[in-house]
Amino acid sequence: MSLNRRDFVKLCTGTVAGFGVSQMFHPAIREALAETLTGERPPVFWLQGQGCTGCSVTLLNNVNPGIADILLKIISLDFHPTVMGSEGEQAIDFMRNTAAAKKGQYFVVVEGAIPLAHDGKCCVIGEACHKEITMVDMVKELAPNAAAVLAVGTCAAYGGIPAARGSETEAMGVSAFLAKNSIATPVVNIPGCPPQPDWIVGTIALALSLIKEKGLQEGLAEVVKILDSEGRPKPFFGRNVHENCPYLKDYDNAKFCATFTQKDGCRYDLGCKGPQANCDSFERKWNGGVNWCVANAVCIGCTESDFPDGKSPFYSN
Numbered sequence: 001m002s003l004n005r006r007d008f009v010k011l012c013t014g015t016v017a018g019f020g021v022s023q024m025f026h027p028a029i030r031e032a033l034a035e036t037l038t039g040e041r042p043p044v045f046w047l048q049g050q051g052c053t054g055c056s057v058t059l060l061n062n063v064n065p066g067i068a069d070i071l072l073k074i075i076s077l078d079f080h081p082t083v084m085g086s087e088g089e090q091a092i093d094f095m096r097n098t099a100a101a102k103k104g105q106y107f108v109v110v111e112g113a114i115p116l117a118h119d120g121k122c123c124v125i126g127e128a129c130h131k132e133i134t135m136v137d138m139v140k141e142l143a144p145n146a147a148a149v150l151a152v153g154t155c156a157a158y159g160g161i162p163a164a165r166g167s168e169t170e171a172m173g174v175s176a177f178l179a180k181n182s183i184a185t186p187v188v189n190i191p192g193c194p195p196q197p198d199w200i201v202g203t204i205a206l207a208l209s210l211i212k213e214k215g216l217q218e219g220l221a222e223v224v225k226i227l228d229s230e231g232r233p234k235p236f237f238g239r240n241v242h243e244n245c246p247y248l249k250d251y252d253n254a255k256f257c258a259t260f261t262q263k264d265g266c267r268y269d270l271g272c273k274g275p276q277a278n279c280d281s282f283e284r285k286w287n288g289g290v291n292w293c294v295a296n297a298v299c300i301g302c303t304e305s306d307f308p309d310g311k312s313p314f315y316s317n
Helices: 005-012 028-036 054-060 067-074 088-101 135-145 154-158 174-180 197-214 216-225 248-252
Strands: 043-048 076-079 107-111 124-128 131-134 148-152 187-190
Touching (some): 054 197, 088 124, 088 135, 131 135, 148 197, 154 174, 187 197, 197 216
Parallel strands (some): 043 076
């Protein structure tokens, strides 16, 4: 089955007839992925910067397709500190040798912010030839020759919590870091604290599908076209949470919750940041479609570039 960009985007947003929200990535997208995989899988180097590893955990919990299919059939995850069997200098050397052999054809995924303070030594990701390798060093080394960089999670996309007020590490997001170092490699931001796993897998799937259809450079150019002003894929981040919230009628009728235990009513007075947040969590939901933030608490606006400072305090009373 062949999917053009428009149909692929519709499938990502659950708007194609016959595919309900609970079927976001199957069977059509998984078939598109299978078609994309005819031939060699692109190398992916996943670097973990200043963060909590929550973005890796969310990816490992993806449902359709499962993490085994992602790692064994969709991409070649050649470096990931949490899941790879190798470690130390051997792992670093393998990544460097693969990058040299696949110049311009590999992808770099960055999780966590990039801290600049103290010569970058707030985040040391490895060692080679008896020398510490900082996150700053490795991004500078790999990013210039990457086909694209995926900034996964709000920390990688915009700095997030590590760059919040009071930080002493001079942390920043990937786009800002590459611009500061005059590195022109395209960046795709997939924010969230953590991101919904579908956003990560769907973005990778869309990129691979377009690259197969149009070639590496033209395919990536098509990906860039669907990014919003914050560098996010519009299929996943193009709609406002508040405007699509199931409690919107309660907001319009000034029916607000006084406590979290109250089942009916809008949660705006409790601190919900839905009016300032953009993503499709209201229909995609979390944990295999079981629930989502506003069902049990409030939206804290974690997909936005001013998170967390611009969204604090998270709760009101």
